[in-house]
Amino acid sequence: MDSKAETAVAPTRATAVAAYLNTLHTQLVGLPLEKQQEVREEVLQHIEALEEADILLGGTPEEAIAAALRQFGDPRKIGRQIAREWQLREWRRGGIILLKAFVAPVSYVGIAALWTTVMAVTSLMADGTTEDYALWLQRTYWLIGLEACIKMMQAAFTITGGAAPTLASPGYSPAHRPIAPPNPERRCLRLNLASLRPTLKTLLRPMNWLSLAAFSTIILAISSSVLGWPDEDYAFWLYRTGWFIGLDAFIKWMQEGTEPFIAKRKAKLKIFVERIQPSASIISRALGVTTKSASGPLDETMADHRSLPLNLACFVFPPLGLLSWLVLDGRSPGKARSAGRSAVRGTIVAIIACMFLSAWFLVNNAIFAIGKARLQPINPHLPMHSLRHHRKTTKFISLALPQPR
Amino acid sequence: MERELLKGNTPTMILAVLCQGPLHGYAIAREIERRSDNQLKFKEGTLYPALHALEYDGWIKGQWETTSQGRKRKVYTITQAGHAELKRRHHAWTEFANVMAQVIGGEPHGQQG
Numbered sequence: 269m270d271s272k273a274e275t276a277v278a279p280t281r282a283t284a285v286a287a288y289l290n291t292l293h294t295q296l297v298g299l300p301l302e303k304q305q306e307v308r309e310e311v312l313q314h315i316e317a318l319e320e321a322d323i324l325l326g327g328t329p330e331e332a333i334a335a336a337l338r339q340f341g342d343p344r345k346i347g348r349q350i351a352r353e354w355q356l357r358e359w360r361r362g363g364i365i366l367l368k369a370f371v372a373p374v375s376y377v378g379i380a381a382l383w384t385t386v387m388a389v390t391s392l393m394a395d396g397t398t399e400d401y402a403l404w405l406q407r408t409y410w411l412i413g414l415e416a417c418i419k420m421m422q423a424a425f426t427i428t429g430g431a432a433p434t435l436a437s438p439g440y441s442p443a444h445r446p447i448a449p450p451n452p453e454r455r456c457l458r459l460n461l462a463s464l465r466p467t468l469k470t471l472l473r474p475m476n477w478l479s480l481a482a483f484s485t486i487i488l489a490i491s492s493s494v495l496g497w498p499d500e501d502y503a504f505w506l507y508r509t510g511w512f513i514g515l516d517a518f519i520k521w522m523q524e525g526t527e528p529f530i531a532k533r534k535a536k537l538k539i540f541v542e543r544i545q546p547s548a549s550i551i552s553r554a555l556g557v558t559t560k561s562a563s564g565p566l567d568e569t570m571a572d573h574r575s576l577p578l579n580l581a582c583f584v585f586p587p588l589g590l591l592s593w594l595v596l597d598g599r600s601p602g603k604a605r606s607a608g609r610s611a612v613r614g615t616i617v618a619i620i621a622c623m624f625l626s627a628w629f630l631v632n633n634a635i636f637a638i639g640k641a642r643l644q645p646i647n648p649h650l651p652m653h654s655l656r657h658h659r660k661t662t663k664f665i666s667l668a669l670p671q672p673r
Numbered sequence: 674m675e676r677e678l679l680k681g682n683t684p685t686m687i688l689a690v691l692c693q694g695p696l697h698g699y700a701i702a703r704e705i706e707r708r709s710d711n712q713l714k715f716k717e718g719t720l721y722p723a724l725h726a727l728e729y730d731g732w733i734k735g736q737w738e739t740t741s742q743g744r745k746r747k748v749y750t751i752t753q754a755g756h757a758e759l760k761r762r763h764h765a766w767t768e769f770a771n772v773m774a775q776v777i778g779g780e781p782h783g784q785q786g
Contacts, residue, residue: 353725
């Protein structure tokens, strides 16, 4: 009778260990599931090793397991310490990520401010008036500041939701799902910043933003030309659009991480390529690119050489390089690589050309402004602003001036 | 031995022990005991918060291995950064111990005279 009662009351080895591990496990709040399992497994191995050592020294199995658990320590305290160490580091990491998220938009504001100042100064040199540009400058800074604030908030929420889980509830996402809370009675208020993630932003894909921005820019550019709006407003709008696109892409990149983002885009492009495969084959044949035929494998000796027409086309129109790479990779790797390299070179040349043109434009404006400052109007009563803006007009006036004797 | 003193220096001891070669948690505990001539007595579970913190910081690297008995064990190895950190901690500890020895004197108070 007594022995029966003892068997019923005394926990078996397995239940004792399981109870110990469960107690420890419940404290591991905030750790990823895999990490929790890893800690559990590691502790189990350690306890088993302690148990074996005790048995080797002559202890009974019951005594050995009790001694091992005692030797290992209080499971609550150990679990809590592991979780605390982990969360401390996650906080630190989250803080660094958040700092980066705030620094990046601030740097954008810095670049924007610099660029605005350059534009304002050059405009001032060209026009000689200050009121309009002071207003314009103020408006620009205000808009940029407002946008930067919005973007910063979005970035902060996004990053908090995606990369720094401990800043929000410890375990809102599937990867950080909590186990049973240690004490359900002691629930504290936890901020779930993940719920504040911008849903509209998630719905509107960056490519849609890009298309919308490009479309609006074109419409505005055309309407500006037709209506004769001042050039600087159009340039300002273009510049702001570019800034928007850059920030959106940056946030999207942070939301998804670079690799999944690229993989997703590549997969989408592959689907697109598969759809246009017949056309691509025709184009490939026209460009002198041999693809693998259905009848047999590719004869590499004759096929995998770079194609000059294709490379030239990729150099002039770099997106074609990406398309060629997707179509040809795996069939003619040499051709694909060569086309890709040409596209990269084309892109670099285009960027350098754009930079050179921008610099030329700025220098030209400055020279023009300095030259104009020396001119005198034919009619002293004629206001100065009637002479500005147009180089031809200025030249004409310059020629019309009385020559010195 | 003072508990708080021991707790604060557990990561340094782990790094020092792992300097000799890769070890799992149980072996680390035994090695610390052996090196201290069984003077350092601590609950072995307290090693794990320190181990995981060191792993998170990149000073040690854990890898699961299967023993000849078919048992899985997580073996820790010190990294290059860990070696540098151990050097720094060693230097700091030596400096601190020297200063403490200067302040409190070389011998216990009761044995003087």
